[in-house]
Amino acid sequence: MTNEELKEYLTGQFPEANVVQGPQFVEMTVSAETLLATAGKLKNAKETSFDYLMNLTGIDYPDCISVVYHLESTRLHQVMVLKVKTANREEPVLDTVTPVWRTAKYHEREVFDLLGVKFNNHTDLRRLFLEDDWGYPLRKDYVDEVRIISR
Amino acid sequence: MSEIKEIFVNSDKLKTDDYQINMGPQHPSTHGVLRLLIKLEGEIVLDVEPHIGYVHSGIEKMCESLAYNQIGHLTDRMDYLSAMMNNEAVSLCVENALQIEVPDRVKYIRTIMDELMRISSHQLWWSAYGMDMGATTCFFYGLRDRQHILNIFEDTFGARLTLNYNTPGGLMFDIKPDFQKKVKDFVKYFRKKLPEYDQLLTGNIIFQERTKGIGYLSLEDTIYYGVTGPSGRAAGFSCDVRKHHPYSAYPFVKFNEILDTAGDSFARYYCRILEMHESLNIIEQLIDNIPEGDYAVKMKGVVKLPEGQYYQRVETSKGDFGVFIESDGKKTPYRVKFRSPGFSNMFALNKMCKGLKIADLVAIMGALDLVMPDIDR
Numbered sequence: 466m467t468n469e470e471l472k473e474y475l476t477g478q479f480p481e482a483n484v485v486q487g488p489q490f491v492e493m494t495v496s497a498e499t500l501l502a503t504a505g506k507l508k509n510a511k512e513t514s515f516d517y518l519m520n521l522t523g524i525d526y527p528d529c530i531s532v533v534y535h536l537e538s539t540r541l542h543q544v545m546v547l548k549v550k551t552a553n554r555e556e557p558v559l560d561t562v563t564p565v566w567r568t569a570k571y572h573e574r575e576v577f578d579l580l581g582v583k584f585n586n587h588t589d590l591r592r593l594f595l596e597d598d599w600g601y602p603l604r605k606d607y608v609d610e611v612r613i614i615s616r
Numbered sequence: 617m618s619e620i621k622e623i624f625v626n627s628d629k630l631k632t633d634d635y636q637i638n639m640g641p642q643h644p645s646t647h648g649v650l651r652l653l654i655k656l657e658g659e660i661v662l663d664v665e666p667h668i669g670y671v672h673s674g675i676e677k678m679c680e681s682l683a684y685n686q687i688g689h690l691t692d693r694m695d696y697l698s699a700m701m702n703n704e705a706v707s708l709c710v711e712n713a714l715q716i717e718v719p720d721r722v723k724y725i726r727t728i729m730d731e732l733m734r735i736s737s738h739q740l741w742w743s744a745y746g747m748d749m750g751a752t753t754c755f756f757y758g759l760r761d762r763q764h765i766l767n768i769f770e771d772t773f774g775a776r777l778t779l780n781y782n783t784p785g786g787l788m789f790d791i792k793p794d795f796q797k798k799v800k801d802f803v804k805y806f807r808k809k810l811p812e813y814d815q816l817l818t819g820n821i822i823f824q825e826r827t828k829g830i831g832y833l834s835l836e837d838t839i840y841y842g843v844t845g846p847s848g849r850a851a852g853f854s855c856d857v858r859k860h861h862p863y864s865a866y867p868f869v870k871f872n873e874i875l876d877t878a879g880d881s882f883a884r885y886y887c888r889i890l891e892m893h894e895s896l897n898i899i900e901q902l903i904d905n906i907p908e909g910d911y912a913v914k915m916k917g918v919v920k921l922p923e924g925q926y927y928q929r930v931e932t933s934k935g936d937f938g939v940f941i942e943s944d945g946k947k948t949p950y951r952v953k954f955r956s957p958g959f960s961n962m963f964a965l966n967k968m969c970k971g972l973k974i975a976d977l978v979a980i981m982g983a984l985d986l987v988m989p990d991i992d993r
Binding site: 488489492516517518519520524525533535539544566568572579595603613 | 668669672674676677712713837839840841842853854855860861924925926927929936938940942950951953955959960963992
């Protein structure tokens, strides 16, 4: 399946999502409510079968926190990007995708640790690298006068 | 007397409560600072919970205040055994975003260096794995051969561990005139020495008993947990980035993707041994055909990527390594994320170890080839 075909297929299957062709991959933005259902469909549908979660990234924006999922189909070797944004930046909440891709459990713990996104229904949401009373260092307004030298 | 007999015959009375012990953070077989909280019943492992973060250095945060040509100097400190590939991933990501086509000479040299790095990483892993299993000789054999590769690195660009050879746009320095001869000498030398690895460890019956059928992970679980690299290919997960998403000079060479179906520790071990053979094949195909030309394209002093999100994957010696860069058009990235293969591989440990003995845990962990700075970042 080429990127154009994939884009057409995704536009047909997920009419409420925003599908665009990015610099490298097809990028689909969905709402936080439909995230888990979309992820399940992408994995189980025969045409896509995105069964391997390569990468899960959290990004801090001025008004929200975005989580980016890089997916690959191990059968078709097709890659796509799934994006979701939280409703606000102060209390970011998303659904966990652990039931679909198990490896997400630990990537989500990392995002929780460094950006403070809470994942609903996550079985083991604890800090991964840092201590419990630490701030969220990957947020843009994180201040640490001792360890970070501002330029 | 009858009371004692009753205790020994009736096993319920001998059954004790589960208990937890800490393995690490300074345990020799964790190869770094990894703490495993192990729940045990007698000698049987019920649950393994990795605790990480002891060498977390905040590289992703640091990258947000560095220019693109400076990021490369941090990546080779992550997985120091795959420093060359980590640097290459950042370089390729920046080149793709700027749509720069590097000369063929750069591609060839990068690929040769990648494969030398892969061999040296597997040599060190093989040495340490043998020592985990109680075979001390392996350590001397592996490090003896690794010296030859590190000497080639030192002659070419003056570093043995943190290499910094790849840079956005090409290479830091050109190769020396005797580079090809030295690499060919090494290939000839190592072809003779590689069968010794099989004689020393692979065929050893004690080693086979300790690894065959131990740490089984099915193909479905391998994909479910995102286990890549030789550890994933040992279960039949065809995940070689060099094959499926080729970069640098990999489209020009013929090589096999090493796949196994057993999915146990021995399969992971043997995949790496066969990969060393395959790496030698790749080097032999390229070393005589390095094209003439520039070793780098001329780049601007300040590199600014166009706005957008970029992702680049390479195959390191541990697995699928990825660099994610989000740019907002400034000279420093907005967000950088490194997908490290060891991170996903390590968290499958719990699934592999359940119900096995605690001594098997060391055998399984060694076969996964964990490098802690890669996981903690």
